Amino acid sequence: MSAIAARGVLASALFAVAIAVAPVLAADFPIPPVPHTYVTDGTGSLSSATTDALESELKSYEKQTGNQVIVWIGQTTSDVPLEDWTSTVAHAWGIGHKGKDDGVVLFVFMKDHRARIEVGYGLEGDLPDAKASEIMRNVIVAKMKSGDVDAAVSGGVASILTTITPSFASNVPAADLAASSNDDESSPAWLPFLIFGIFFGVWILVFVLRRVGGKGTGWGGGWIASSSGGSDFSGGSDFGGGDFSAGGGDFGGGGASGGW
Amino acid sequence: MTRIPDREAVSRAIADAEAGTTARIHVALLDDERLDDPLGRARTIFSWLDRGEDAGVLMLVAPRARRFAVLGDDVIHELAGDELWQSVTAEMTSHFAGDDVEGAILRGLDVLGDALRRHRPAGTLPA
Numbered sequence: 001m002s003a004i005a006a007r008g009v010l011a012s013a014l015f016a017v018a019i020a021v022a023p024v025l026a027a028d029f030p031i032p033p034v035p036h037t038y039v040t041d042g043t044g045s046l047s048s049a050t051t052d053a054l055e056s057e058l059k060s061y062e063k064q065t066g067n068q069v070i071v072w073i074g075q076t077t078s079d080v081p082l083e084d085w086t087s088t089v090a091h092a093w094g095i096g097h098k099g100k101d102d103g104v105v106l107f108v109f110m111k112d113h114r115a116r117i118e119v120g121y122g123l124e125g126d127l128p129d130a131k132a133s134e135i136m137r138n139v140i141v142a143k144m145k146s147g148d149v150d151a152a153v154s155g156g157v158a159s160i161l162t163t164i165t166p167s168f169a170s171n172v173p174a175a176d177l178a179a180s181s182n183d184d185e186s187s188p189a190w191l192p193f194l195i196f197g198i199f200f201g202v203w204i205l206v207f208v209l210r211r212v213g214g215k216g217t218g219w220g221g222g223w224i225a226s227s228s229g230g231s232d233f234s235g236g237s238d239f240g241g242g243d244f245s246a247g248g249g250d251f252g253g254g255g256a257s258g259g260w
Numbered sequence: 261m262t263r264i265p266d267r268e269a270v271s272r273a274i275a276d277a278e279a280g281t282t283a284r285i286h287v288a289l290l291d292d293e294r295l296d297d298p299l300g301r302a303r304t305i306f307s308w309l310d311r312g313e314d315a316g317v318l319m320l321v322a323p324r325a326r327r328f329a330v331l332g333d334d335v336i337h338e339l340a341g342d343e344l345w346q347s348v349t350a351e352m353t354s355h356f357a358g359d360d361v362e363g364a365i366l367r368g369l370d371v372l373g374d375a376l377r378r379h380r381p382a383g384t385l386p387a
Binding site: 145146147148151 | 304
């Protein structure tokens, strides 16, 4: 029941901002409708399990932090340059809260094989272009190249959330999230410190394990090798190497783009 | 644990396999822990590859999931047929059984290269 109410609030907030902004906007391509959900996949590329999990994760994230992070998957920007398309649309939609500009949109274009993280001014400090580029290259593009759209999008979102809000436990099972949000009002003052402590501990543990593990652990995201020159997949030392372009920042803050 | 295949070694083996044939070969290594439909995934990746003007083969290997697939386009399939895919996967399986992922890839590329040189030697006109 509260889920429906929360969605309604999001939708109406988006609409209000969109109506305020839209007339000012002079886009020479059609702006897609303002999303009603945190995850919009017009291409059917995401599994419904991933869509549902992301939807509830992003909802609880906004509830906890006030930051609005959404995912929008389409086919193509046609002949409009990627950065022009995404910054115009993100602005037209008015993602985030008015005045704060605290929104992030992860755009993915399946037919174009391109993606972009559009970051509002209000979050530029927490999610600078360099960091967005890193997420784009190491998580999203890497996973897209291996054909795993679900992992690309959910991994990208998890990285975005924990970058902006290091204390956000993105892997907490839904049941735990529900339990902790139920007693929001009565949360003891030390709870944030405990959560921070746990997160910090895990972070150190991961760091230590990585050092100890050295070269032998993990597959490093995999790779695609070919010998032929000229192909996107040849050469380079890691996934997503050659065809990556860092974000523009000409409109609405910045972000990162990548292709696969 | 299984040794991670060396990308450089694989790239060199691809170049060797492509020598004397106009066909193009790609190898995709995935880190997935589970892969229920390796051939389906190979098709997805295949559709993303820039194959240029000539025929292509994609070898997909997911060591952690212990799955692999070899996929060729219509041109090669018509020339070499099921027989080629069967022999490549059989050769690879014996290496995989010994947890030798790199060996499996290199052996598979070897078999592919021989077959492609026979069916699609350099100098033939595109079909």
